[in-house]
Amino acid sequence: MPPSPRMPSRPPRSVVVVGAGLAGTRTIAALREQGFDGVVTLLGAEPDAPYDRPPLSKHLLDRPTPTLLRDELGADALALADDVRLGTAARGLRVLPGAVEVLTDDGALTADALVVASGSHALRPAGWQDAHVLHTASDAARLRALLVPGVRLVVVGAGWIGAEVAGVAAAAGIHVEVVEALPAPLAGPLGVAVGAAFAPWYADAGVTLHTGVQVARVHPGGVDLADGRSIAADVVLAAVGARPATGWLGDALPLEPDGAVRVDAGYAPEEGPAHVRAVGDVARRRSPRHGLVPGGHWDGALRGPDVAVRALLGTGAPTADPDALDDPAPYVFSTQLGHDLAMFGHRGPYDDLVLRGDAAGGPDGWSALWFAPGSDVLTAVLTVDRPRDVGAARRLFAGRTLPRLDPARAADTDVPLRGAVRS
Numbered sequence: 001m002p003p004s005p006r007m008p009s010r011p012p013r014s015v016v017v018v019g020a021g022l023a024g025t026r027t028i029a030a031l032r033e034q035g036f037d038g039v040v041t042l043l044g045a046e047p048d049a050p051y052d053r054p055p056l057s058k059h060l061l062d063r064p065t066p067t068l069l070r071d072e073l074g075a076d077a078l079a080l081a082d083d084v085r086l087g088t089a090a091r092g093l094r095v096l097p098g099a100v101e102v103l104t105d106d107g108a109l110t111a112d113a114l115v116v117a118s119g120s121h122a123l124r125p126a127g128w129q130d131a132h133v134l135h136t137a138s139d140a141a142r143l144r145a146l147l148v149p150g151v152r153l154v155v156v157g158a159g160w161i162g163a164e165v166a167g168v169a170a171a172a173g174i175h176v177e178v179v180e181a182l183p184a185p186l187a188g189p190l191g192v193a194v195g196a197a198f199a200p201w202y203a204d205a206g207v208t209l210h211t212g213v214q215v216a217r218v219h220p221g222g223v224d225l226a227d228g229r230s231i232a233a234d235v236v237l238a239a240v241g242a243r244p245a246t247g248w249l250g251d252a253l254p255l256e257p258d259g260a261v262r263v264d265a266g267y268a269p270e271e272g273p274a275h276v277r278a279v280g281d282v283a284r285r286r287s288p289r290h291g292l293v294p295g296g297h298w299d300g301a302l303r304g305p306d307v308a309v310r311a312l313l314g315t316g317a318p319t320a321d322p323d324a325l326d327d328p329a330p331y332v333f334s335t336q337l338g339h340d341l342a343m344f345g346h347r348g349p350y351d352d353l354v355l356r357g358d359a360a361g362g363p364d365g366w367s368a369l370w371f372a373p374g375s376d377v378l379t380a381v382l383t384v385d386r387p388r389d390v391g392a393a394r395r396l397f398a399g400r401t402l403p404r405l406d407p408a409r410a411a412d413t414d415v416p417l418r419g420a421v422r423s
């Protein structure tokens with residue numbers, strides 16, 4: 001599969017990268033790794049050197065300083081770029097033929113090409129000014145200062161981040177209640193049947209979970225629920241999702257209703273110019289195997305930029321291996337409430353669910369598999385405390401097409417996952 005049929009009319013000699021997070025860092029590293037010796041400018045709205053976000057929740061209370069990407073990835077974007085402007089947000093964009101102009105409070109920056117890597121921002125519903133969010137290092141520092149033993153915390157949202165924070169806070173002696181509008185934790189990304197298996201984890205961790213009820217109001221003393229109940233709290237955390245941070249683009253690029261930039265397999269905007277690419281949380285990528293894949297997860301921000309830069313520079317085949325794919329399979333990981341989750345692939349809302357192992361728990365963990373409706377085509381695998389399925393699941397999504405599995409054999413834990421593949 002070629003990276004992208006659309007290339008800039010001439011190779012860029014200058015690139016501006018907007019966003020100094022994971023995707024921005026990997027973009028700059030990929031530019032240099034692929035031999036780009038032109039001028040690279042990096043704009044980052046936050047004042048901090050690029051850091052990793054997953055530890056912000058998992059190590060909220062035991063890691064007081066940000067984990068720098070320079071140390072995590074061995075790639076120092078600040079050293080690799082020619083011009084670094086931290087604490088400088090892009091405010092607007094003008095797309096010109098073969099060039100871009102990025103507007104900042106200090107004036108306009110012109111370059112031959114742009115990589116949009118401005119990530120996402122946490123959602124805070126209107127009127128919830130008394131709720132905290134957790135997205136940046138400074139959000140984490142604020143929360144950390146408040147979350148001391150004996151404090152009462154209400155987390156709104158039993159999604160990935162809400163579950164992680166609830167677990168670490170409860171383990172630190174904080175009284176935690178979680179309110180989730182859907183009938184089960186993680187019901188949005190995983191469905192109610194699988195999410196329901198996680199509900200007991202909350203009680204096991206000493207956390208009270210309320211499902212199927214919305215928060216109607218957040219106030220300094222806690223939250224009021226839509227069913228008339230109230231929960232008193234000293235700290236309220238809104239963990240109700242994130243949206244692409246693309247407001248600064250105005251109407252310079254076509255955006256999806258949620259603000260995402262829909263990109264092709266080479267990360268160029270589908271309806272936009274070829275000298276612009278969008279990577280990481282801002283991008284909704286058209287994958288030949290998985291359909292439209294939203295951003296929002298670490299691995300996509302790690303691996304997408306390499307593909308995007310190859311397409312932008314026209315640096316040819318991805319690797320020496322002619323069968324290597326330029327279509328990273330979606331991968332999400334989480335450590336929550338004492339459990340390890342890894343998900344590969346992309347689950348469709350109507351996919352058929354097959355359980356492998358006992359979702360009520362057990363020493364060997366379990367996995368959930370999803371198949372395209374009425375078929376043997378595997379679309380996604382979730383492993384829960386089951387490392388033995390992780391490598392197999394990753395390899396299943398390494399081919400040019402989605403694998404076909406015998407669902408009955410896949411459900412049988414005596415059969416290795418790879419043994420269920422139909423040739």
Ligand SMILES: Cc1cc2nc3c(=O)[nH]c(=O)nc-3n(C[C@H](O)[C@H](O)[C@H](O)COP(=O)(O)OP(=O)(O)OC[C@H]3O[C@@H](n4cnc5c(N)ncnc54)[C@H](O)[C@@H]3O)c2cc1C
Binds near residue numbers: 020022024161
């Ligand atoms: C608390 C937390 C825990 C997470 N845990 C996991 C996990 O366990 N597993 C997983 O798969 N994913 C996890 N994620 C998601 C993962 O961290 C993101 O998918 C990843 O960071 C996306 O990288 P990115 O570079 O696209 O965006 P970001 O990391 O958001 O970086 C974008 C950068 O752009 C900057 N920016 C924004 N607007 C502008 C502008 N106008 N001008 C200049 N700069 C701008 C921002 O300040 C930010 O530094 C977690 C996220 C959070 C917040």
